[in-house]
Amino acid sequence: MIPRICYILNCVTRKMSSAVQIDGSLGEGGGQVLRIALCLSALYKIPLKINNIRAGRPKPGLAAQHLKGVELLKNMCNAEVQGDYIGSTALEFKPKQLNSDKRNKFFIDTGTAGCICLLAQVALPCALFFPQRVTLILKGGTNVPMGPHIEYLTEVLRPLLNKFGANFDFNVVSRGYYPKGGGEVHLHIEPVHSLKAVTLTNPGIPRDIVGWAYVAGVVHIREAYKMADDAKSVLTEGLNKHNISLPSINIEAYKEDKTVAVGNGSGINIVCATTTGCVFGGSGLGSGRQEQISPGTQAAKEILDTILAGSCVDDHAQDQLIILIALAKGLSKIKLGSKKLTCHTETAIKVAELMLKDFNLRFKLCENKDKDSISYTLECEGCGYENKNI
Numbered sequence: 217m218i219p220r221i222c223y224i225l226n227c228v229t230r231k232m233s234s235a236v237q238i239d240g241s242l243g244e245g246g247g248q249v250l251r252i253a254l255c256l257s258a259l260y261k262i263p264l265k266i267n268n269i270r271a272g273r274p275k276p277g278l279a280a281q282h283l284k285g286v287e288l289l290k291n292m293c294n295a296e297v298q299g300d301y302i303g304s305t306a307l308e309f310k311p312k313q314l315n316s317d318k319r320n321k322f323f324i325d326t327g328t329a330g331c332i333c334l335l336a337q338v339a340l341p342c343a344l345f346f347p348q349r350v351t352l353i354l355k356g357g358t359n360v361p362m363g364p365h366i367e368y369l370t371e372v373l374r375p376l377l378n379k380f381g382a383n384f385d386f387n388v389v390s391r392g393y394y395p396k397g398g399g400e401v402h403l404h405i406e407p408v409h410s411l412k413a414v415t416l417t418n419p420g421i422p423r424d425i426v427g428w429a430y431v432a433g434v435v436h437i438r439e440a441y442k443m444a445d446d447a448k449s450v451l452t453e454g455l456n457k458h459n460i461s462l463p464s465i466n467i468e469a470y471k472e473d474k475t476v477a478v479g480n481g482s483g484i485n486i487v488c489a490t491t492t493g494c495v496f497g498g499s500g501l502g503s504g505r506q507e508q509i510s511p512g513t514q515a516a517k518e519i520l521d522t523i524l525a526g527s528c529v530d531d532h533a534q535d536q537l538i539i540l541i542a543l544a545k546g547l548s549k550i551k552l553g554s555k556k557l558t559c560h561t562e563t564a565i566k567v568a569e570l571m572l573k574d575f576n577l578r579f580k581l582c583e584n585k586d587k588d589s590i591s592y593t594l595e596c597e598g599c600g601y602e603n604k605n606i
Contacts, residue, residue: 235263243563245272251338256571258293277303281330326356329397331363343405347605358399367485372497381412393481413546416528420492427467433480440469446512526553538564544598
């Protein structure tokens with residue numbers, strides 16, 4: 217008779233030999249389905265088939281940025297890939313051993329203004345489980361539409377990653393804006409044995425708010441000052457209106473040096489740190505046209521929305537933490553306050569649960585009633601992925 221633990225391991229091995237099939241139209245039907253599925257495929261060596269890639273987008277299929285993400289993970293786990301071309305709506309990904317060729321540096325250039333931070337999303341969780349420090353050299357857009365700004369990655373997601381017991385260093389060599397791109401960022405990721413579960417259930421109160429309003433190229437410096445002033449006004453008025461103690465607010469306005477900025481651009485990034493160590497981000501991007509809402513107002517409203525909801529994370533962090541929670545060892549709890557799950561978060565959860573169904577991964581949204589208010593907490597017992605090399 218086979219001992220029970222051996223029996224379980226044999227069952228898992230048999231199940232992993234067959235490909236998991238993912239419908240790319242799942243949830244919001246964007247590139248996030250691809251990124252999370254590929255990352256978990258590479259880590260767990262799960263063969264993967266994705267159909268209807270980016271079916272929810274005006275131009276379905278793989279764009280340059282998504283294709284480069286596939287290429288990056290292919291190199292990191294020596295995968296066999298079919299369907300890796302621009303416009304492809306179906307992909308087969310058969311990973312092998314992570315870091316089988318002992319590389320510790322990976323270079324990817326989108327050749328466009330493709331979002332560098334979205335490339336980081338697909339590669340960073342895998343890089344954490346290499347046997348040695350990994351350097352990612354990523355070229356594309358640092359501050360572009362439809363993706364996180366580089367400041368969000370370094371000033372919001374990095375502190376959140378620290379709470380899981382992981383870290384990376386970075387160097388922004390140059391900045392790139394839409395449509396030229398040309399930005400370059402180096403990420404240096406330290407390996408971990410495993411990720412710790414996190415408990416973020418007390419949002420605290422705002423301790424300080426900092427921000428950076430920038431212009432580049434031919435955009436006049438007055439645009440940076442306007443974004444900074446708009447943001448300060450909205451934050452001050454909003455916090456005072458709800459009787460929340462006003463923290464220090466310091467938003468720097470500046471013009472990017474021509475030697476580190478490619479093309480013309482403008483935008484603003486704001487970060488709020490609270491008394492309990494929570495970190496929220498807000499971003500706005502200038503379009504060169506008359507915006508319906510100014511970038512400064514947009515960024516400030518994102519910060520205020522999180523504070524007033526009593527949430528421990530902002531909307532943009534919600535979905536990006538799902539893969540870390542799934543990989544962590546132990547029970548994670550994150551208070552969302554009056555916020556519910558965003559569509560992107562729901563999609564991320566569905567993909568993670570499908571990829572790790574053999575590990576019984578399950579996320580739970582708990583409803584908490586307090587007098588006349590309702591708040592929500594997201595919970596999950598992670599799979600406890602381990603780096604066997606350290």
